[in-house]
Amino acid sequence: MPRTQGAVSKEHQRLVVWNVPNLLTFFRILIIPFVVGFLFFPSPLASFLAAVFFVAASVTDILDGYVARQLKSETAIGQLLDPLADKLLINSAMIMLVSLGRIPAWMVVLIVAREVAVTGLRGIASAGGLVIAASSFGKTKTVFQSFAIGALILHYPYWIFNFHLIGMILLWIALVFTLWSGVDYFNKFWREHLKNLTNVR
Numbered sequence: 001m002p003r004t005q006g007a008v009s010k011e012h013q014r015l016v017v018w019n020v021p022n023l024l025t026f027f028r029i030l031i032i033p034f035v036v037g038f039l040f041f042p043s044p045l046a047s048f049l050a051a052v053f054f055v056a057a058s059v060t061d062i063l064d065g066y067v068a069r070q071l072k073s074e075t076a077i078g079q080l081l082d083p084l085a086d087k088l089l090i091n092s093a094m095i096m097l098v099s100l101g102r103i104p105a106w107m108v109v110l111i112v113a114r115e116v117a118v119t120g121l122r123g124i125a126s127a128g129g130l131v132i133a134a135s136s137f138g139k140t141k142t143v144f145q146s147f148a149i150g151a152l153i154l155h156y157p158y159w160i161f162n163f164h165l166i167g168m169i170l171l172w173i174a175l176v177f178t179l180w181s182g183v184d185y186f187n188k189f190w191r192e193h194l195k196n197l198t199n200v201r
Contacts, residue, residue: 024060028085031057039096044156051153058146093149102152114182137181144174
């Protein structure tokens with residue numbers, strides 16, 4: 001009987017890991033090498049194909065969260081992999097765009113530094129039992145980052161649109177929200193930390 005229960009438990013864990021939202025997240029991670037690969041070839045066609053893959057990956061980011069909520073199938077591994085996949089996708093694309101001269105390196109440094117700082121702070125907060133709600137600024141910066149990077153990957157003029165200019169304007173807006181959301185997160189952490197200290201006393 002215990003063996004049967006153990007087998008059922010393992011099967012349940014396997015199904016939880018390979019549910020639809022997590023599969024979409026894995027798919028997003030698998031797309032990243034294609035985005036990076038096409039960006040090794042700075043041509044209009046390669047940039048267009050890289051943009052197509054980047055947009056496809058960004059769409060899965062929207063879908064996996066929506067599907068997880070609709071099916072009520074949010075899992076611990078999904079909560080871990082989803083933000084990780086986002087960071088891998090965006091940071092990989094930005095690093096490639098720096099190498100192509102399409103994004104100033106200092107902007108990427110600020111964006112990546114913010115992500116590292118907030119991720120570290122989340123670890124400290126979790127270890128201390130603090131729950132800090134996600135900021136709407138954080139969601140907004142992700143949207144602007146995605147649109148900006150998509151436009152900068154396209155880069156070349158299409159029809160009447162200068163996608164590089166559009167991308168840089170959106171990236172500046174994304175940078176403001178990125179830094180603003182980082183400061184907001186640190187403020188929330190500090191308030192919650194002080195509240196805990198007051199409760200302990």
